[in-house]
Every structure is written in structure tokens, then in C-alpha cells.
Amino acid sequence: MLGEVARAWHDQGVRVHRNFGFVDLSGFTALTESQGDERAVAVLSSFRALVREICSRRGVRVAKWLGDGAMLVGVEGTPLLAATLEMQRATTAVRLPAPLRCGVSSGEVILHEGDDYIGHAVNLAARLCDLAPGQVVFATESILGDLPKWGTVLSTEETAIRGLEQSLRISRIGLRPLDGDVVPDPICGIPLTAEVAEEAALDGLGRELWFCSDSCRDTWERRPRPVLDTGGSPRMPLIGS
DSSP, X not given: OHXXXXXXXXXXXXXXXXXXXXXXXXXXXXXXXXXXXHHHHXXXXXXXXXXXXXXXXXXXXXXXXXXXXXXEEESSHHHHHHHHHXXXXXXXXXXXXXXXXXXXXXXXXXXXXXXXXXXHHHHHHHHHHHHXXXXXXXXXXXXXXXXXXXXXXXXXXXXXXXXXXXXXXXXXXXXXXXXXXXXXXXXXXXXXXXXXXXEEEEOTTSOEEEESSHHHHHHHHTSOOOEEOTTSOEEOOOTTO
């Protein structure tokens, strides 16, 4: 009996609430044509390394790679939104020749065979990514309540979505415009003020540092620290020392 129940669960899946993001490099096909396969592979490798690092630090799973893009999944919405906004900023900072575009959504879906997600929220996030221009993150209303304090809605409009009978309100999200003293997060570089920082800490000189999330603060606190060698000068410990 238990074996039959397990097989039925495996076949039909279980309903879960998840947050989804699709990201890809806009114009990657044209880049491959104009600059060659080797250059395209180099750009793709840089992009994937950046996505892996950001998702790993923020607790977001890369569910699958999709050529020049990726499908991201998060149990919580805020880390997923933070990851996509950081990716948008980071790809500009490192001057990737193909700008990032992204679509994010959330909702109940079916977790199928343990590692695949079937449902409207998945399809919608993918459609928004296809619709977004380069350097734009589109989001549905269902996930906007999870925006970090340093993120904001830049614009909202009714938009026709391929495959949907009715238009949908979608929002373009980005970094919040800031006034006053602006300091970058020492880990991710997100610009912050005391008002929008999620965490704070003091450095070795007693100066206050601001962080966009507890994950960036945790990364900062776990960073390798200089130690004193026998001569009394600080050095970074060698691997294995």
C-alpha cells in the first residue's frame, strides 16, 4: 500500500509554493555571429560563474541551465529578487557584451518527479524574460511584496503576454534611488544607505558597514582573515595551513 502511494506521489507530484526567475543574455546569438564561437563561450562561462556565485551566496537554486540562460528557483521571494537585481547590476559592472534580461513570478506549482516544476508561475516567469529588453527585470504582482528594501518598482503597465487571453499587470523593478550618504555593500556592491540596509556590522577600525542581506553579512564575517606570521606582519594563510 505504501509503495502504491509513493508511486502515485512520484507520478502526479505535489503542490508547492515557489518563486521563479528566468534570466538570459539578450543578443547572445548575434554576439556569436559577430564575434565567433570562442568569444561566445568565454562570455557564457563568465555569465555562468557570476550566476553560480550570486545564487550560492543568496540561497537560490539554479534549477537548470538553458543555453545562454538559466531557470532559478527560490523557496522565499526576497533572496530570488535580490539575486536577479544583483545579477543585473553585476553584468553591467563587468561589462558583459550581452545585457541580462529577467522575468520573475511566484505561485503554486506541481513539483514533478522531485526536480521539475509544472505550473502557470513557471510559464509566466519564462514569458516575462522573453518579453524583457536587455538590462530589465520584469516581475508579476504576486512577488512584489518580497522586494528587498533597496529594490523598488520603477514602472507598472498592462501588457499582453503570449499565450494568455487577457493582459497582465507587470512591473519593471530595479535598485531604489538613494539620497544622502551612499555606501556599497562590501560583498555584492549594491549601493545602500542606513535606511535601506538590511544588516550592519563594524569593521576592525570601528567603522559601520552596511549590508543588503544577512547572506552578504554572513559572507563578510566568514571571509579569510589575515594572521600574523613569525615576523609579526599580517599575511593571508596559505591553503592547508
